[in-house]
Amino acid sequence: MVDALTPSAWLLAFEQALLYPALAPLLVGWVRKVRARLQNRRGASVLQPYRELRKLLFKEARVAHSASPLFRAAPSVVFVATWLAAATVPLLTIDLPIAVVADIIVLAGLLALARVFLALAGMDVGTAFGGMGASREMMIAALAEPAMLMAVFTLAMTAHSTNLGSVIAQHLGDAFILRPSYLFAFAGLTLVALAETGRIPVDNPTTHLELTMVHESMVLEYSGRHLALMEWAAQIKLLLYGVLVANIFFPWGIATDPALLSLAIGLGAILLKLAVLGAALAVAETVLAKMRLFRVPAFLNLALLLALLGLLSHVILEVGA
Amino acid sequence: MNLPALPLLQQLVVLLAALVLFLSFVLLAQSRLVSAIHAFAWQGALVAAVTAVVALSGEVHHLYFSAGLTLVLKALVIPAMLHRQVRGLQLERHTEALQRPTLAIMAAVGLVIFSYWLVLPMVAEELAFTRNILAISLAVVLIGFLMMVVRHQAVAQVLGFMSIENGLFLAAVSATGGMPLIVELGVAFDVLVAMVLFGVFFFQIRESIDSLDVDRLNRLSETAEIAGEERP
Numbered sequence: 001m002v003d004a005l006t007p008s009a010w011l012l013a014f015e016q017a018l019l020y021p022a023l024a025p026l027l028v029g030w031v032r033k034v035r036a037r038l039q040n041r042r043g044a045s046v047l048q049p050y051r052e053l054r055k056l057l058f059k060e061a062r063v064a065h066s067a068s069p070l071f072r073a074a075p076s077v078v079f080v081a082t083w084l085a086a087a088t089v090p091l092l093t094i095d096l097p098i099a100v101v102a103d104i105i106v107l108a109g110l111l112a113l114a115r116v117f118l119a120l121a122g123m124d125v126g127t128a129f130g131g132m133g134a135s136r137e138m139m140i141a142a143l144a145e146p147a148m149l150m151a152v153f154t155l156a157m158t159a160h161s162t163n164l165g166s167v168i169a170q171h172l173g174d175a176f177i178l179r180p181s182y183l184f185a186f187a188g189l190t191l192v193a194l195a196e197t198g199r200i201p202v203d204n205p206t207t208h209l210e211l212t213m214v215h216e217s218m219v220l221e222y223s224g225r226h227l228a229l230m231e232w233a234a235q236i237k238l239l240l241y242g243v244l245v246a247n248i249f250f251p252w253g254i255a256t257d258p259a260l261l262s263l264a265i266g267l268g269a270i271l272l273k274l275a276v277l278g279a280a281l282a283v284a285e286t287v288l289a290k291m292r293l294f295r296v297p298a299f300l301n302l303a304l305l306l307a308l309l310g311l312l313s314h315v316i317l318e319v320g321a
Numbered sequence: 322m323n324l325p326a327l328p329l330l331q332q333l334v335v336l337l338a339a340l341v342l343f344l345s346f347v348l349l350a351q352s353r354l355v356s357a358i359h360a361f362a363w364q365g366a367l368v369a370a371v372t373a374v375v376a377l378s379g380e381v382h383h384l385y386f387s388a389g390l391t392l393v394l395k396a397l398v399i400p401a402m403l404h405r406q407v408r409g410l411q412l413e414r415h416t417e418a419l420q421r422p423t424l425a426i427m428a429a430v431g432l433v434i435f436s437y438w439l440v441l442p443m444v445a446e447e448l449a450f451t452r453n454i455l456a457i458s459l460a461v462v463l464i465g466f467l468m469m470v471v472r473h474q475a476v477a478q479v480l481g482f483m484s485i486e487n488g489l490f491l492a493a494v495s496a497t498g499g500m501p502l503i504v505e506l507g508v509a510f511d512v513l514v515a516m517v518l519f520g521v522f523f524f525q526i527r528e529s530i531d532s533l534d535v536d537r538l539n540r541l542s543e544t545a546e547i548a549g550e551e552r553p
Contacts, residue, residue, distance in 0.1 A: 178332040180339030301423060305346060308430055313339045316437045316456045 006097075012258055013098045017087035024235035025049035027242060027278055034282035049235065053228050061224030064125045074121035075222065075229035078114045082233040085110035086240040090165055090247055092266035093255035094172075099165035104152045107164075108145065111196075114233065115141050122218030129210060133217030136293065140202065140214065143300035144195045150307035151188040154181050155248060157314050168251045180317055184310030186249045191303035193241035195296070198234070200285040202296055205234075212290060239274075246273040330378035334495070337371045338454040341491060342433070345464040348484055349429055352416045354476055358403050361480050365395025368487050372494050384494065387505050391490065394509055399483060399516050406520050407476060410527060417474045425471050432463040454495035461488030475526055475533040479519045486512055 029046035036043025063071060088102040088110075119134035156162045158181065159170035195202045203214040210217070219230045247254055253269025255262035291299065327335075344364040351357040369392035376384030407413060419425050436459035443455060465488060468481030486508075493500045500508075523533060530537050 176329070178329070178336045180336045183336065184339070184343070298422070301426070305426055305430075306343075309339070309343055309346070309433075312430070312433055312437070313342070313457075316433075317335045317339060317453050 009095070009097050009258065012093070012263075013087070013096045016091050016093070016096065017083070017098075019091055020083060020086040020236055020239060021232060023274075024232065024239040025053060027239050027274055028235045030275065031278045031282050031285075034279050035285055038282060038286045053232060056223075056228035056231070057225050059224040061222075061226050063226075064221055067125050067221075070117075071121055071124045071221075072226070074117045074124070075226040075233075077117045078121075079229040079233045079236075081110045081114035081117070082236050082240070085114070086236050086243075088164065089240055089243050090168060090254065091243055091270060092263050093258060094165040094168050094251075095256060095258055096165060099163055103162040104156070104164055104167075105149075105162055108149060108152075111237070112141070112145070114237075118215075118218055118230075121222075125221045127221060129213075129217040129220050132210075133214055133220075136214045137218060140195055140296060140300070143297055144192050144303070147188055147300055147303040147307050148192045148196070150304060150311060151185040151192065154185040154307060154310040154314055157311070158182075158318070164248070168247060168254065169256070171248070172251050172254070172256065179314075181310040181314035182249060184306045184313060186245070188303045188306035188310060189245055189248075191299065191306065193245060194284075195300055195303070197238045197241050199238075199281060201288050201291050201299065204290050212293075242274050242277050243270065246270065246277055328378065330374055334371055334374050334378070335454065337367050337374065338457045338491065338495065341367045341371070341487065342457050342460055345461045345484055345488075346426065346429060348480060349464055349468050349471075350419065350422055350426055352418045354407055354412055354415050354417070354474065355404070357477060357480055358400050358407065361403075361483060362396050362400035364484060364487050365400070366392060368491055368494075369396060371491060375494055383502050386502065387494075390505070390509055394513060395483070395487065398513070402516055402520065403476065403479070406523055410476075410523060410533065412476065412533070415474075417472070417477060419471060425467070429460075429464045429467055432467060433460040436460040436463055455492055458488045458492035458495065461485075461491060464488075473534045473536045475519075475523055475535050478535065479516075482515075483512070 026046060026049070029044075029049045032048070033043045033046050085107050088098055088107050090096060090099060115137065119137050122130035122134035122137070124130070152162070155167050158179070159167040161167060161170075194200075198205055198215040204212055205215065207213055208216055208220075215234060219227060222230055247270065250273055253265060253273075255266035341364055344360055344367065347360045348357055348364065351360055369388045372384050372388035372391055376382065376388060407415075433456075437456040440456045440459060462485050465481045465483075465485030468484065469478045472478050472481065490508075526533055526535070526538070
């Protein structure tokens, strides 16, 4: 797959990267729609997040007097870092030059960069909520990151590479194998994804209650296009984790060559997988209640334990002597 | 052991064994007694499933019988008995948080690594396919011991004891293709008798110290002596 370093392959990678911001609001709209249906509401159209983004982008951006230049720069940094991180995750095809350049550790680093700027922006204006949200976000991130890396290392040990493309290729190349380590890594990574994208057991993306909000309290001071970028970045992050889980653990259908037909199959497959995943997320959000903030460490502890067990069961059960 | 080289049924055994280990962790950290009993029942069901799959893949017919016995005893009868006792002692809503849950879990992870290191020479012999599960079953046994050490509640300690038995059974099934049936029957009924005795003990402990927190047994004699000295 290293022979992909040609201009056309880069073009393909670029187009795939463009798909992320284009698809992200759709996933959010889909999750909201399914959730509304489960709660016996009709719900807004699945295109509503696009309309919200458009509305925000054309509105005037107001900035507090006490804000520093960092406050204005943060939305762009958060958006670009999240987008770049997303671009390293194979969406349609594993045959991408960017997969050679950037592996999973780069992905974690870019997400960490976005998070640092988000937290800094939350603290910048000096309101109580911003600082509170930033500290909560940092607590969750500090606990979620080791779990995520541990889960990913479990996969990397099977594929002998931290490169996402090779991990997926390895999984695709094998016949059907029941790997306990994949099961544990899947469970761990799902828990991490719920925590990192601020979905319901950890954080509620739709409330503005001061007791519960994490992400919302950091972007409380933003308006207009700044807010649009922040929200869009959050949506891309959700899509990123969705694609990560879907493509690593259920890679079937992803294109292994740059032919147009297999790319179309890849697009159809990932849309189907994301629809199922989004529906599952909506069901989980309807069934589960939000936990208290001080229960979050226990939740992420479970994620770390699962990832650790995945690593151990790989060593004990799958490799052996 | 090279997992891709194994047939699908044996891979299933490995997967189920890993889940048994996970349930040991759940048992260790579960604070609600009733949920812990459920976790124990699931562990028993998984051990029974391992037995059945080993029987299926190795065509060892008497293992079907022990799988059924395990399922009935460990997944149905004993959990139901425990449940009844918990209801009798009015402990349904009882929660008992570990003092340092993270530390206990990390100790258990350490035990898993230790047991792997312990069985490594055996695994290096490359014997039967299930030899690697020996590490898992040893870990289940050790985590059961750990659970009996760190828990204060008598019912939780009994659950630890029972999960030790699960680990032993897993080891027997995976390493040797099952014990002789007569031994197995004996062990199974010993466990059942132990369960009945535990029930009696629960009520005895409850009678004498008005709680099932075993740590209070330490203090009992001293306070009685002090009270006895002061009274005259």
